Amino acid sequence: MKKWIVAALLALGLVSGATAAPTSFPNDQAPDLSNDLEALQRGAHLFVNYCLSCHSASFERYKRFKELGLTERQIRDNLMFTGERVGDLMQAAISPADAKVFWGKAAPDLTMITRSRAGSGGTDYIYTLLRSYYRDDTVAHGWNNKAFPAIAMPNPLWYLQGERRPVMQTVSNPDGSSSEVFAGWEQVTPGTQSPEEFDRSVAELVAFLDWLAEPAKDQRQTLGIFVLLFLAGFTVLAWRLNKEYWKDIK
Template sequence: MKKLILTLLATFAIVSGAQASEAGMVLDKFPRERLTDVAALQNGAKVFVNYCLNCHSAAFMRYNRLRDIGLTEAQIKDNLMFATDKVGETMKVSLDANQAKEWFGATPPDLTVIARSRASHSGTGADYLYTFLRNFYRDDTKATGWNNLAFPSVGMPNPLWEMQGQRVAKFEADPHDKTHQVFAGYEQLAPGSLNPQEFDAMVADLVAYLQWMGEPVQGQRVRLGVGVLIFLALFTFIAWRLNAAYWKDVK
């Protein structure tokens, strides 16, 4: 636990208000089937509270809302609550905002609606987060020792490095513009506890949870919308036939 806390305190600090530079980078597609996979959402919640919640809050999400993804209050209390002992509390952190700004250069932003806020013309917020969390690399020129291909000069070190391992990015001259360099792949320096496929799956679960957290009733809203459209279609058909029956003898 001590090692985990130290890792958390040293990671996941995003420069508030900074924008990702996506120029020239195509966002990876987030596997959207994860959004309806209850096991994936539960695993994403576990990753979130273990690797994000020490620095970032989710001040508009209550722990007991996790019952909507199939968790019991006992499971929530026993496995996911570290900052409070009340299941009705919101997901706040004890990290002092002034200290966080001094340590990280900015107060780590709240993550309740981070997936919704990161949507852009180049992809959904889930696409961005899925790309961002999988593209950290070692960069000794940065204060944190880390950089990110999707967010150059990000002020946040890699929170998942123990699982992903350590790697460096390779760049080469752009054949069309010798004054610029283009990304040419990663070189693995040290393996992580997960292989690449397992790591991608874990990140997908985390992003699915972040997407769900931004709008927990999204699935219910979609189902309700589909039901309303089906009702309107049936009602339209019935109204059409009634109209035909009413006017059939009128000349």
């Protein structure tokens, strides 16, 4: 139990180094892909290619991917690149010491990130965050984020998404003043994926992160339904039995 508490505390730092708080930027709804094994497999592939270089998922092991329908050979050939063993924990490729030199602190562990962000929208928040990057030359690493201004993490998926800029619209307020509101995105340079393909890829990555936080969630929910059905049936049986025992007693 202790390791999960530690994981949750680490996951709170997805935006490591940022001092600003998330804004009220509205969350988009992440597609529910929790029962789509192929989507979860593609999400796992995105995770090890674009996230695991800096972030770890050190409270789960590579062998857990077998629950996504993958064999050990498929895991080794497609999801492991630096000589790990299938039974190893998923550690970041960069060492904590090097990360501290480069960024001031190590990137946070992502094992529990969707659960730790439940108060901000959970999967919807992560889905929105990863799709809300835009170029900003005033930031040291060149990226900013509408869902989390001054985010310390540059856009990890920019090669797939390309570069976009937010389109702002001037609106009049009831008091006669005016303000700028977000009105959408404009594609500046294309990525390797179309906007629709990129949204799907992010949805698959987020679905995998949600699975990673609790791989047994579907089994737990299924078991919970059977337990409730059993208790409901047992309650009816106990009530009828009690009535039968006491029927002749006034």
